[in-house]
Amino acid sequence: xxxxxxxxxxxxxxxxxxxxxxxxxxxxxxxxxxxxxxxxxxxxxxxxxxxxxxxxxxxxxxxxxxxxxxxxxxxxxxxxxxxxxxxxxxxxxxxxxxxxxxxxxxxxxxxxxxxxxxxxxxxxxxxxxxxxxxxxxxxxxxxxxxxxxxxx
Numbered sequence: 157x158x159x160x161x162x163x164x165x166x167x168x169x170x171x172x173x174x175x176x177x178x179x180x181x182x183x184x185x186x187x188x189x190x191x192x193x194x195x196x197x198x199x200x201x202x203x204x205x206x207x208x209x210x211x212x213x214x215x216x217x218x219x220x221x222x223x224x225x226x227x228x229x230x231x232x233x234x235x236x237x238x239x240x241x242x243x244x245x246x247x248x249x250x251x252x253x254x255x256x257x258x259x260x261x262x263x264x265x266x267x268x269x270x271x272x273x274x275x276x277x278x279x280x281x282x283x284x285x286x287x288x289x290x291x292x293x294x295x296x297x298x299x300x301x302x303x304x305x306x307x308x
Contacts, residue, residue, distance in 0.1 A: 160211075163202045166218050166261055169194075171253040176232065179249065183242045186235035193231035200225040204294045214265040216305045219254035220298030226250030227287050247287040251280070258305035267307040275304070 172194070176187045204221040205213050230246040242248070255272045262268065283300075286292075 160206060161202060163198045163205070163218075163222075165212075166215070166222075166257055168198070168222060168253060168257060171256040171260070172249060175249045175252045175256070179242070179245065183245075184240045185242060185245070186238040187245065188233050188235050190231045190233060193229050197222065197225045197229050197231055200229070212263075214263050214302070214306070215258055215261045216265065216301040217298050218261075219258050219305065220301040221294045222257070223250045223254040223287075223301070224292060224294040224297045226253070227292075244284050244288040247284045251284055251287060254301065255305070258301060265302075265306045265308060267305055270305045 172189065176189060179185060180187055201218070201221040201224075204225075205217060208217060210217075227247045227250045232246050232249050234241065234245075252272070255275065258266070259270055259272050
């Protein structure tokens, strides 16, 4: 099977922008999104999706590999005039954006009732801290997203 551009099916940028805007407001930071690094995130996530060998991987797979590469490559940085600092900003934006994608995009394996707001805050905080402090693979994050956002 040849390479397929799976990422074109999911538009991550509006979710990333919404999450960054919310973080700027809630954490009182000023952020920048590096579009070049974001392009790399998309490229690497797409490469991982192709490794599954599926004609159209489910949304949870998109979210898992995207979240992995987002936190690994770190496309979010602080503007020079940012007054505050949150060390896990890339983990936060990558995770919440990926969860939002699972909520927004549905496929035949999606839990139709999946809602980011229903995930306990403690779980999200623990997940963000885990992403910052521990090793995860694209496969392990994919499994986590499939468990939390799929109906099976």
